Amino acid sequence: MSTSQGQGIDRLQQLGGKRGFFDDIKKIVNGGLDVIGDVTDAIRGDDGDATAAAAAAANLGPAPPPNWMQANLATLGGRTLRNLAIPGSHDAGMSSFSDNSKTGFATEDNTRTQRLDLAGQLTAGARYFDIRPVISSGVFRAGHYSFIAPIRSFQGANGQLVSDMIDQINAFTRDNKELVVINLSHDLNTDLPNDSFRAFNQAEYDRLFNDLLRLQNRFVAPGDPTTVDLTTLKLNDFIGGGNAAVVLIVEPASISLGDFAKQGFYKYAQFNAFNSFANKNDANAMIEDQLNKLNQQRPANYFLLSWTVTQQDEQVVVGPSILDLADTANALIFTKLMPALSNDKFPNIVFLDDFRSFFTSLTLQINQNFHAQ
Numbered sequence: 001m002s003t004s005q006g007q008g009i010d011r012l013q014q015l016g017g018k019r020g021f022f023d024d025i026k027k028i029v030n031g032g033l034d035v036i037g038d039v040t041d042a043i044r045g046d047d048g049d050a051t052a053a054a055a056a057a058a059n060l061g062p063a064p065p066p067n068w069m070q071a072n073l074a075t076l077g078g079r080t081l082r083n084l085a086i087p088g089s090h091d092a093g094m095s096s097f098s099d100n101s102k103t104g105f106a107t108e109d110n111t112r113t114q115r116l117d118l119a120g121q122l123t124a125g126a127r128y129f130d131i132r133p134v135i136s137s138g139v140f141r142a143g144h145y146s147f148i149a150p151i152r153s154f155q156g157a158n159g160q161l162v163s164d165m166i167d168q169i170n171a172f173t174r175d176n177k178e179l180v181v182i183n184l185s186h187d188l189n190t191d192l193p194n195d196s197f198r199a200f201n202q203a204e205y206d207r208l209f210n211d212l213l214r215l216q217n218r219f220v221a222p223g224d225p226t227t228v229d230l231t232t233l234k235l236n237d238f239i240g241g242g243n244a245a246v247v248l249i250v251e252p253a254s255i256s257l258g259d260f261a262k263q264g265f266y267k268y269a270q271f272n273a274f275n276s277f278a279n280k281n282d283a284n285a286m287i288e289d290q291l292n293k294l295n296q297q298r299p300a301n302y303f304l305l306s307w308t309v310t311q312q313d314e315q316v317v318v319g320p321s322i323l324d325l326a327d328t329a330n331a332l333i334f335t336k337l338m339p340a341l342s343n344d345k346f347p348n349i350v351f352l353d354d355f356r357s358f359f360t361s362l363t364l365q366i367n368q369n370f371h372a373q
Helices: 005-015 036-043 050-059 116-125 162-175 202-212 235-239 260-263 283-296 323-338 357-369
Strands: 086-089 130-132 133-136 139-148 153-161 177-186 244-250 263-268 304-307 349-352
Touching: 036 162, 050 323, 050 357, 116 162, 116 357, 130 349, 139 162, 153 162, 162 177, 162 202, 162 323, 202 244, 235 244, 260 263, 283 323, 304 323, 323 349, 323 357, 349 357
Parallel strands: 086 130, 086 349, 130 177, 177 244, 244 263, 304 349
Antiparallel strands: 133 139, 139 153
16 A cells, blocks of 8 residues: 555544545545546456356356245255255345445445345345344434444445335245345444444334334244244245245344244344354455354354455455455355365355355255255
């Protein structure tokens, strides 16, 4: 990093990142647009869509149908979720970037994780969705925020409206009788100064739960739904009767589900995925980290493979973007993942940024080739 870029980043820390302080972070670094534009272009290059090229080379076959679970129920229906791989979307609600609600240092490049909205991800085959609800201007949206210690404030932006995501899930499950898992975490009330954002309190979660009651086909487990381990149920238990099943997982342990526990809402302990991302910006380092954790955790634990790379330090300012980093990492999954798997060492959730149907095809190959004997 040049001296001028370092001075620019120091200046960002001095300014404190207050919401609405400036519209374009590029105006701050080195006092203009040229340095950032040149650096970003140099990092991205002209390689195009590396993931699509790698998927084509992998000969994955035709894109799976939107109802791929039902289409494969004869072979997959008798397996428990612990003996099944499903594709998942990281920060699934961040396919859009809400400029009028972002904090001062947030850009599309450092907050947007998906190109497809939730409807597109569902159609492409994703079945596990990482939704991070925020309150913004009194409304529930998806958000992507981090606390930045040097400037002592939260920075980030909002994506899709929760109400729109509910509509998209309902539209999908009307026509496709699939299992859909929604994991709620990283909640923030952003209607406060951004050095004071806080997690939802019980009343705010209750209000979100009431909104989510509009989701159709919520799955209520037989017997006592407050104690069931959902990962021990078979896929047929969820969708074998010809109905869709929407499962809502609430990650914060301090939040009480109350009566919602019998209406399709479950504590995280009831869908207890081991989920530990690498926090690396290098794809090969991330892959080594995740495959090591896979070998350590499986088959004893339900395992989420976080095939995600994370911007570090000045990358948040100068790039590459989250989506560009994802393209580099995602292109490697077709050659790096399958050789590392076995019948007792395969992931239960394949979790990615920039989710596309290629990854559903790959997940189906995992299910065809690996399962407990």
